[in-house]
Amino acid sequence: xxxxxxxxxxxxxxxxxxxxxxxxxxxxxxxxxxxxxxxxxxxxxxxxxxxxxxxxxxxxxxxxxxxxxxxxxxxxxxxxxxxxxxxxxxxxxxxxxxxxxxxxxxxxxxxxxxxxxxxxxxxxxxxxxxxxxxxxxxxxxxxxxxxxxxxxxxxxxxxxxxxxxxxxxxxxxxxxxxxxxxxxxxxxxxxxxxxxxxxxxxxxxxxxxxxxxxxxxxxxxxxxxxxxxxxxxxxxxxxxxxxxxxxxxxxxxxxxxx
Amino acid sequence: xxxxxxxxxxxxxxxxxxxxxxxxxxxxxxxxxxxxxxxxxxxxxxxxxxxxxxxxxxxxxxxxxxxxxxxxxxxxxxxxxxxxxxxxxxxxxxxxxxxxxxxxxxxxxxxxxxxxxxxxxxxxxxxx
Numbered sequence: 001x002x003x004x005x006x007x008x009x010x011x012x013x014x015x016x017x018x019x020x021x022x023x024x025x026x027x028x029x030x031x032x033x034x035x036x037x038x039x040x041x042x043x044x045x046x047x048x049x050x051x052x053x054x055x056x057x058x059x060x061x062x063x064x065x066x067x068x069x070x071x072x073x074x075x076x077x078x079x080x081x082x083x084x085x086x087x088x089x090x091x092x093x094x095x096x097x098x099x100x101x102x103x104x105x106x107x108x109x110x111x112x113x114x115x116x117x118x119x120x121x122x123x124x125x126x127x128x129x130x131x132x133x134x135x136x137x138x139x140x141x142x143x144x145x146x147x148x149x150x151x152x153x154x155x156x157x158x159x160x161x162x163x164x165x166x167x168x169x170x171x172x173x174x175x176x177x178x179x180x181x182x183x184x185x186x187x188x189x190x191x192x193x194x195x196x197x198x199x200x201x202x203x204x205x206x207x208x209x210x211x212x213x214x215x216x217x218x219x220x221x222x223x224x225x226x227x228x229x230x231x232x233x234x235x236x237x238x239x240x241x242x243x244x245x246x247x248x249x250x251x252x253x254x255x256x257x258x
Numbered sequence: 259x260x261x262x263x264x265x266x267x268x269x270x271x272x273x274x275x276x277x278x279x280x281x282x283x284x285x286x287x288x289x290x291x292x293x294x295x296x297x298x299x300x301x302x303x304x305x306x307x308x309x310x311x312x313x314x315x316x317x318x319x320x321x322x323x324x325x326x327x328x329x330x331x332x333x334x335x336x337x338x339x340x341x342x343x344x345x346x347x348x349x350x351x352x353x354x355x356x357x358x359x360x361x362x363x364x365x366x367x368x369x370x371x372x373x374x375x376x377x378x379x380x381x382x383x384x385x386x
Contacts, residue, residue, distance in 0.1 A: 100271075104273060104276070107276050107280070111280065229317075229351075230316070232366070242347045243347050246372050249352055249365055253352065
């Protein structure tokens with residue numbers, strides 16, 4: 001026997017040796033018609049066969065037992081259920097609130113800026129019309145004096161209103177700061193979900209793979225009654241059943257006679 | 259197209275209602291009201307004061323599809339044009355909405371141009 005044999009190989013060769021020894025004795029016993037010896041050796045062979053089977057079975061049982069015990073003793077699971085998942089719910093709610101606030105703040109600033117710009121545009125048209133009249137020599141001297149005042153006022157208001165709009169644009173920019181904090185929170189939740197996923201995969205592996213549905217059933221189990229609204233779809237995840245753009249919607253509706 | 263048209267905007271998210279309202283105002287429609295789901299919207303529609311309905315699909319309470327079906331089932335308002343503006347983008351759902359009698363379907367996120375096109379298309383067809 002070479003020294004490089006692994007314990008497993010050694011075990012096998014020992015087992016083989018044990019069989020060979022008994023088979024040789026069996027051969028001798030049969031040739032000499034020794035019934036008692038034949039019975040004894042066959043009994044020996046059966047015991048040998050069973051003991052190796054039980055050994056394998058025992059090892060398997062221990063492996064399963066160890067896996068289940070280690071899974072049950074995994075404190076991280078309790079922590080996930082008691083702390084991390086409720087914590088993630090809080091985070092997601094916070095993200096909803098934060099993005100809602102940012103959207104409203106942005107829209108408020110945009111709406112105000114639009115009002116200011118509309119006012120400026122109306123004033124500019126008025127001044128421009130009067131100015132054209134002056135250039136066509138349609139204004140009296142008094143009217144020109146009043147136009148001159150009007151122009152001065154217009155320029156002054158442009159200065160003030162531009163700074164107002166500028167402030168609103170800055171506010172719109174600042175309102176986007178939610179992205180930083182919510183982005184980080186979403187990443188924390190994604191990490192947590194990934195960990196839960198790994199634990200679940202382990203659980204499935206322990207409880208037996210035979211019962212796990214094949215991957216092809218994924219779509220079937222995800223299919224829902226079309227009348228129930230399910231919210232936004234991820235275009236790259238649900239490719240087959242989801243339209244990818246408004247023009248797809250239009251094509252589909254056109255095919256239905258719209 | 260009559261710009262004095264009275265339009266009801268139904269969406270559970272106030273930001274989305276605000277965006278649609280602003281876009282409609284840009285298109286010249288100033289006469290808009292808002293509701294946050296079908297349950298609130300339906301009694302408003304039944305008063306007969308509205309000419310056009312823009313609704314989301316996925317809403318708590320009564321969703322947009324049920325609202326659409328309720329409108330079509332009510333003889334007083336069954337002819338009201340309905341535009342669905344929604345994140346529901348499954349082919350099957352668009353077919354169902356079409357079957358329930360929607361006049362136009364816009365998937366979120368959408369642009370001002372898309373909204374304008376769909377509204378104009380709806381009224382072009384109604385005027386024919």
